[in-house]
Amino acid sequence: MASPVTKALGAAAAGAAGFAWYHGQVPTSQFYGPTICRVPEAGKLIALTYDDGPNPEQTPGLMDVLERHGAKGTFLLIGSWAAREPELIQELVARGHAIGNHTFTHPTMPLRSSSQLREELLRCREAVDAAGVDFSRVDGEALMRPPYGRRRPATLRTLRDQGYVPLLWSITCFDWRRTVTADKIIRRAMRAEGGDIILLHDGSHLDPAHDRSASVTATDAVLSRLTEQGYRFVTVPELVAAGRTT
Numbered sequence: 001m002a003s004p005v006t007k008a009l010g011a012a013a014a015g016a017a018g019f020a021w022y023h024g025q026v027p028t029s030q031f032y033g034p035t036i037c038r039v040p041e042a043g044k045l046i047a048l049t050y051d052d053g054p055n056p057e058q059t060p061g062l063m064d065v066l067e068r069h070g071a072k073g074t075f076l077l078i079g080s081w082a083a084r085e086p087e088l089i090q091e092l093v094a095r096g097h098a099i100g101n102h103t104f105t106h107p108t109m110p111l112r113s114s115s116q117l118r119e120e121l122l123r124c125r126e127a128v129d130a131a132g133v134d135f136s137r138v139d140g141e142a143l144m145r146p147p148y149g150r151r152r153p154a155t156l157r158t159l160r161d162q163g164y165v166p167l168l169w170s171i172t173c174f175d176w177r178r179t180v181t182a183d184k185i186i187r188r189a190m191r192a193e194g195g196d197i198i199l200l201h202d203g204s205h206l207d208p209a210h211d212r213s214a215s216v217t218a219t220d221a222v223l224s225r226l227t228e229q230g231y232r233f234v235t236v237p238e239l240v241a242a243g244r245t246t
């Protein structure tokens with residue numbers, strides 16, 4: 001039978017593991033270093049963010065939806081997909097959207113060495129460079145979102161060393177779940193208030209042309225409803241800038 005001391009040590013270890021999990025996983029935690037996750041001072045501005053593209057089947061239609069509502073989005077690109085779609089990322093930038101690095105192959109970053117992470121960041125950057133565009137920046141640092149939002153202190157140090165600012169989010173829509181519907185995404189996204197950063201997907205790390213039509217349909221509905229309530233949809237660099245001038 002476990003003694004009270006072993007029990008206490010076990011509880012402490014479980015607590016420490018829970019603590020590490022929380023701060024390495026929860027998008028709004030700042031414990032492992034500052035990240036952009038929401039900008040409450042930004043008034044009635046919201047940022048929509050889309051991960052895991054560019055997706056030739058979904059991103060063009062999504063850009064049309066955004067444009068119909070006068071909205072801009074922020075797209076976190078997987079380098080291996082970006083390398084196949086230079087014209088699509090040129091179009092994203094030309095239409096006023098922000099783009100950021102989401103690694104080349106979408107690894108869980110805390111499980112990789114810092115040299116592997118530098119390689120992931122570099123190869124994604126090279127794909128974007130080859131299209132003749134550049135990542136969007138905040139204070140001179142390029143936007144980067146860690147896959148799955150997973151990070152630890154060494155991950156964030158590598159990002160900073162390489163000139164990136166980590167972008168997380170404050171509203172999760174769970175649009176990657178197999179059972180997702182546009183209605184479920186809408187219900188989640190409608191929790192957003194001014195300054196929130198909403199996580200959505202226009203692609204998948206498993207499939208370059210993944211069906212994200214539920215996310216696109218939900219975007220249309222959320223833009224209609226929240227625009228009517230006086231919200232405006234801007235890129236993450238615009239959201240950060242607005243938070244500073246209010």
Ligand SMILES: [Zn+2]
Nearest residue numbers: 051052147148
């Ligand atoms: Zn991702």
